[in-house]
Amino acid sequence: MSQTFNLPDVGEGLTEAEIVSWHVAKGDSVEVNDVICEIETAKSLVELPVPFAGTVEELVAGEGETIEVGQPLIRISAEGAAADEPQRPTEPQAQAPDNGAAGAEAPSTGASEAEQKTTDDVSEEQNQALVGSGPKADAPKARPRTRPAELDLVDISDLDVPAGSQRSPVPGRTPSGPAGGAAADVVRSATPPVRALAKRFGLDVAELVGTGPAGRVTRQDVEAQAQQGAAAGSETVDTTLSAGPREEQVRVRGVRKATALNVSASASEVPHVSVFKEVDVTRTMELRSALRSDASYQQLNVSPMLFAAQAIIWAAKRNRQVNATWHGSHYTLCNYVNLGIAAATPRGLVVPVIHDAHAYTLQGLAAAITALTADAREGKTTPAQMQGGTISITNIGSLGLDFGTPILPPGQATIVVLGAVRTKPWIVDGNIVPRQVMTIGGSFDHRLIDGDLAGAFISDVATIMEQPGLLIS
């Protein structure tokens, strides 16, 4: 007889684990409590002892594979044990998810033929394993409910219910009850969550006929009424936006995962403050045209971002506190600029850093930005290239946008945002003239940088964009 050891929940509500390494191989004999493998859960590395003695018949999951709690891990053929017990599927504790048997019910559980088969092989011992003792191992695999569970925990049996407020049993809408019906009637008609739901749909529970116990309006009653209303208002009922499943579960990984972690940490830890300024960048754009026709700038990216980078370095020198890292009890003032360039790539948002950007000439900076953004788009940016930034720049103008409030990269106090360059009416010497205008702004760590400093810094950046010739002086 073969006994299957399914992956247990080793840490209060874990749902899955990765097999790090196997300590046994097919054909090995094992004793009860011999360590058979090491697994890594969301909480820790754990060595798993086997609950049966016998010979290893099959390692069901391979090293590096992530399997869900309750799925088969290893099969052991017992020494001399006869299959005298009738085999039955895994019987979970009340409310515990049931991996195998529930597969018959919901296709969404993805229970495969293999899983169905394993439930038949499960030994009596395995039947008693606790699965999903914690809160996370919940909904999708739980046994389905045959009826909704109404949270109705207030006993109001002794409240006065005035005569005439009983609802008509006839389906459909009932005539309105007496104005200002007793509180007990309202409480009795539906539970608070159902009343809240009705309110969201703009329905009055007093006008619905309840199908619940004692004529109570249930969640289903409200939803049915809401659907009727919705159906009446629309002709065709397309169930999805475009061809494909109604909802998809997409695993979060790679750059998306790293971005999510970074921005969550930054947004929750750092109080962001933003300022903006609209600037006439006509002279910068003229300089740009001049450089573009310069032979030494061929093949290089000469964008407004290049000039903005120069302007930022200049402005950071005049406003040192924007170029700093907050540590709680102290902060580090940086006497250099490591400039992060936010780049949208096919893999997601990447912020490569030009280290010691202040040491570059304009041409060198142009070359660095060109190389860095090219690497980022091709997915070649190394982790080291993304470390150590002190100030970042994000060019949303290339997306045709004007304003934005970016989240600060971890450890940085300043990120400058560049809008699109647009030809706009501008007042010059009392006359309306068309000028090329862009919005420059940024997000700042308010713990370090107050509005006046943020304003001074952005104004300095704007000054250079307005008068790039100042950099020569």
Add this chain to the structure above:
Amino acid sequence: MRGADLADPVPVQLLAEDGTFTEHPTFSRYIEGLDDETLRELYRHMVLERRFDTEATSLQRQGMLALWVPALGQEAAQTGVIAALQPTDRVFPTYREHAMALYRGVKPEELMGMFRAATHTGWDPHKYNFNGYSVVLASQVMHAVGWAMGIKQDLATGALDEGRAEDELVVACLGDGATSQGDAHESMVFASSYELPVLYFIQNNQWAISVPQHTQSRVPLAHRAAGYGFEGLRVDGNDVLATYAVTQYMAEQIRAGAGPKLVEAVTYRIGAHTTADDPTKYRTQEELEAWKRRDPILRYRTWLEAQSILTAEATEQVDQEAAALAKDLRAAVHSLEPIPLERIFDTVYAEPHRQVEVEKAWLKDYEAGFAEEGQVSDK
């Protein structure tokens, strides 16, 4: 106040790490009177707990327990204290006092009910004079002081319950982390003000989950007692003889009406805080190895063998008994059945209670609303 004790943070020790015995002017005498059988019993209880504990960890890893709280490394502290008490003394444990529970006779299946989430408290506290495990940190310390106040009142009015000893002592178990709870402080204020017969037994295992002891207190925890006006002593919690002797010494005075006392057993949690914890994330391998060299069982066994108190056969016998206990434990866990739902509600109040009845009816209805195994939903 014993000023000298307060000034000296070095824990009382009788057995050194290498198993050599050193005389102590105050505490040696509590050991001198012990016969060989009693000394072997201390060893036996420590070994039984360790084997029991290891098996429980395996059972958790096999999905048979929701959680396990290992006591590895703390066997001497627990055994030393419980062995020095009278069976009539009431113990209020945390959730890690397995050696004490087993010593008092709590059965494997009773102890495991809670960890398999099959029962709330698996045993009758009155049967063993050993309260249920308390998972809410430091709550048991309040219960202990409340119990001690009850004893004091009963003695004052002459209404002591039948079967209760007049010199009953109450043990309030807590860990280093729980000493930072407000409850611990409040209980010490009351215990001192009312001169209650309470022995505070702190197992300082160095780590409150991931918070090191030096974050909990800048002074030895035993010194806390002085602030409330009673005596506190540090003892080497990995030295079962010293722990036993210090407990006897304290118990003598408490029974004589001296009011509360505190014992800080300096020990180490060799295992994880619970099976849901990974200690490698916050403490070093070097630290763990250093404490393993102070192993309480090895040290005591070395001494017993040197004294010819423990023979090879006796050791083998204890090991066999431990293996049998592990087997019993495994069988017991497999036979545990969850208690009926009703009992959760029926034991809240002594008499029926309307709101509790409503909630019970709701939960029964909710539980009945699940499809049977394999039943296909209408939808």
